[in-house]
Amino acid sequence: MRLPGDIDVKMALAVWWRNATVYRRTWLKNILPNFFEPLLYLVGMGLGLGFYVGEGISGQDYIAFIGPGLLASAAMNGAVFEVTYNLFIKLNFDRLYDAYLCTPAQIQDVAAGELMWAVTRASIYGAGFLIVLAGMGLVGYPILTSPFTLLMPAGVMLIGACFGLIGMWFSTFIRTIDLYSYFYTLFITPLFLFSGIFFPVERFPFGQEIAWCTPLYHGVRLMRGLASGELTPEVGVSVLWLAALSLLLMAIVPGRMRRLVYG
Amino acid sequence: MPPDASSPSPNENPPAVMARSLRRTFGEFVAVDGIDFEIERGECFGFLGPNGAGKTTTMRMIYRASPVDGGRLEVLGLDAASGDFDRQIKAQMGVVAQEDNLDTETTVRENLRVFCRFYGMSTAEANRRCDELLEFAGLVEKSDQRVQALSGGMKRRLMIARGLISRPRIVILDEPSTGLDPRARQNVWDGLARLREDNVTLVLTTHYMDEAERLCDRIAIMDRGRIVACDSPTGLIARCSAPQVIELSLRRGPLPEHAQPLLTRAQRVEHLRDRVLLYVDTPEDLVGDLTKTLPDHPAMVRRASLEDVFLELTGRGLED
Numbered sequence: 001m002r003l004p005g006d007i008d009v010k011m012a013l014a015v016w017w018r019n020a021t022v023y024r025r026t027w028l029k030n031i032l033p034n035f036f037e038p039l040l041y042l043v044g045m046g047l048g049l050g051f052y053v054g055e056g057i058s059g060q061d062y063i064a065f066i067g068p069g070l071l072a073s074a075a076m077n078g079a080v081f082e083v084t085y086n087l088f089i090k091l092n093f094d095r096l097y098d099a100y101l102c103t104p105a106q107i108q109d110v111a112a113g114e115l116m117w118a119v120t121r122a123s124i125y126g127a128g129f130l131i132v133l134a135g136m137g138l139v140g141y142p143i144l145t146s147p148f149t150l151l152m153p154a155g156v157m158l159i160g161a162c163f164g165l166i167g168m169w170f171s172t173f174i175r176t177i178d179l180y181s182y183f184y185t186l187f188i189t190p191l192f193l194f195s196g197i198f199f200p201v202e203r204f205p206f207g208q209e210i211a212w213c214t215p216l217y218h219g220v221r222l223m224r225g226l227a228s229g230e231l232t233p234e235v236g237v238s239v240l241w242l243a244a245l246s247l248l249l250m251a252i253v254p255g256r257m258r259r260l261v262y263g
Numbered sequence: 264m265p266p267d268a269s270s271p272s273p274n275e276n277p278p279a280v281m282a283r284s285l286r287r288t289f290g291e292f293v294a295v296d297g298i299d300f301e302i303e304r305g306e307c308f309g310f311l312g313p314n315g316a317g318k319t320t321t322m323r324m325i326y327r328a329s330p331v332d333g334g335r336l337e338v339l340g341l342d343a344a345s346g347d348f349d350r351q352i353k354a355q356m357g358v359v360a361q362e363d364n365l366d367t368e369t370t371v372r373e374n375l376r377v378f379c380r381f382y383g384m385s386t387a388e389a390n391r392r393c394d395e396l397l398e399f400a401g402l403v404e405k406s407d408q409r410v411q412a413l414s415g416g417m418k419r420r421l422m423i424a425r426g427l428i429s430r431p432r433i434v435i436l437d438e439p440s441t442g443l444d445p446r447a448r449q450n451v452w453d454g455l456a457r458l459r460e461d462n463v464t465l466v467l468t469t470h471y472m473d474e475a476e477r478l479c480d481r482i483a484i485m486d487r488g489r490i491v492a493c494d495s496p497t498g499l500i501a502r503c504s505a506p507q508v509i510e511l512s513l514r515r516g517p518l519p520e521h522a523q524p525l526l527t528r529a530q531r532v533e534h535l536r537d538r539v540l541l542y543v544d545t546p547e548d549l550v551g552d553l554t555k556t557l558p559d560h561p562a563m564v565r566r567a568s569l570e571d572v573f574l575e576l577t578g579r580g581l582e583d
Contacts, residue, residue, distance in 0.1 A: 014377070102426070103429075
């Protein structure tokens with residue numbers, strides 16, 4: 001089966017399968033932290049800091065305010081790691097893509113397979129987070145209060161795809177693996193802090209305008225809307241924003257990767 | 264996968280590879296400078312030359328890892344220069360690259376298993392093929408180990424096994440035995456000999472004379488992006504100006520002045536860093552006189568080899 005951009009799905013699945021083969025070996029070890037991390041954030045920030053945010057934010061308890069946003073950032077993190085360090089090693093150290101490309105696979109199939117895997121990791125990571133969020137409701141801290149909660153996995157996948165593509169795009173520009181520390185400290189960390197997860201972006205002058213131009217803000221707005229059931233037009237705008245950036249990068253990234261391997 | 268019936272195939276039985284004025288440049292640097300060659304099906308064809316001669320670039324164009332900048336290139340009758348038939352070409356080709364690019368995060372068996380999926384094999388088919396290839400590569404006992412645990416020779420054999428997954432009609436090997444110890448090289452050569460028995464077309468590069476002479480039906484000698492000669496090993500050696508070579512060692516110093524008249528008795532003289540080569544039809548008389556006149560420069564007689572052909576054609580040694 002071929003997708004637009006001459007992507008052969010069977011080849012992309014073979015690339016995906018290789019990553020799954022590696023992950024399967026260590027999944028038990030890998031999956032436990034997926035549950036601890038949200039639990040720690042929700043207890044530490046949500047209940048700890050939240051105790052001093054007496055009246056909550058936007059009419060919500062603090063823990064319910066940050067929960068959906070943290071899920072969005074979990075999707076981001078799950079996707080990004082796969083297409084930064086892991087991708088760089090396969091591309092430049094192990095030269096594994098060169099080996100893939102000696103089979104009938106073309107570079108766009110490899111890019112598609114890696115993206116599918118980034119979305120898979122975002123989903124695994126997000127699923128752990130969702131379970132913890134749902135569990136908080138059972139112990140008296142309702143966070144997921146709307147039936148639209150059922151759409152949150154789809155939101156996780158959209159955020160995962162968008163960040164998977166951003167990470168791949170960045171990876172095509174760097175020649176040394178150390179440069180990822182800039183990606184994380186100057187891109188991922190600021191997004192985590194200033195995308196409205198912990199406080200409304202209006203706190204700073206032009207905070208809203210700047211945040212609107214960045215992807216995690218839209219991920220947070222989407223997740224918050226789905227969790228509370230307040231599906232405002234802004235939530236729809238955020239979906240379109242993430243989808244548009246993803247489509248743009250889908251058109252750009254295979255060409256960028258081709259330049260790296262097709263010498 | 265058989266070639267697509269709709270793909271252009273000007274004659275019924277096209278050669279394995281055909282190149283006309285094939286060219287590849289990197290900026291100002293001309294890596295492959297308009298070469299012509301034809302590789303028949305079932306033959307073992309070698310590109311011989313020093314590093315930087317354009318061998319690897321030529322191979323990369325054949326196995327579609329590099330674009331073609333000029334000229335024609337056809338693989339099994341399919342136009343390889345356009346890039347439009349890359350998937351079909353690669354489906355019929357096995358590639359063993361120069362540098363090991365095995366998957367370091369999976370086991371020996373998984374290295375093969377994962378690649379079976381690229382050829383659309385079912386699980387049962389893939390398992391059977393992995394068993395066969397592990398047997399072929401002599402890696403049955405290592406199948407559950409990580410790649411890091413393998414020796415250099417074993418890694419190479421696994422690379423070759425991976426290149427054979429689809430039972431390709433053409434196998435491309437870039438420096439198949441470089442960096443291996445003599446026993447491991449022998450092992451690799453035995454494996455390639457078995458492929459030849461199955462009528463697989465082998466295309467390889469090497470800068471080892473013995474490898475080229477031993478494995479190849481025909482050899483293209485490359486230098487600075489051009490093919491300077493193309494023939495069978497014996498045909499190439501027959502082109503040498505004389506069949507016998509006297510090697511004079513320079514280990515104990517340069518030749519004295521009074522050696523000059525003796526040198527003029529050879530048909531051709533090559534001065535290398537550590538020895539002087541004299542090309543002659545009949546060495547006996549000259550060797551006797553050399554031994555008498557130059558006791559400090561031991562003389563050794565051998566038959567002309569591919570290295571001598573290379574020296575004569577390019578004016579330099581292979582290891583330069």
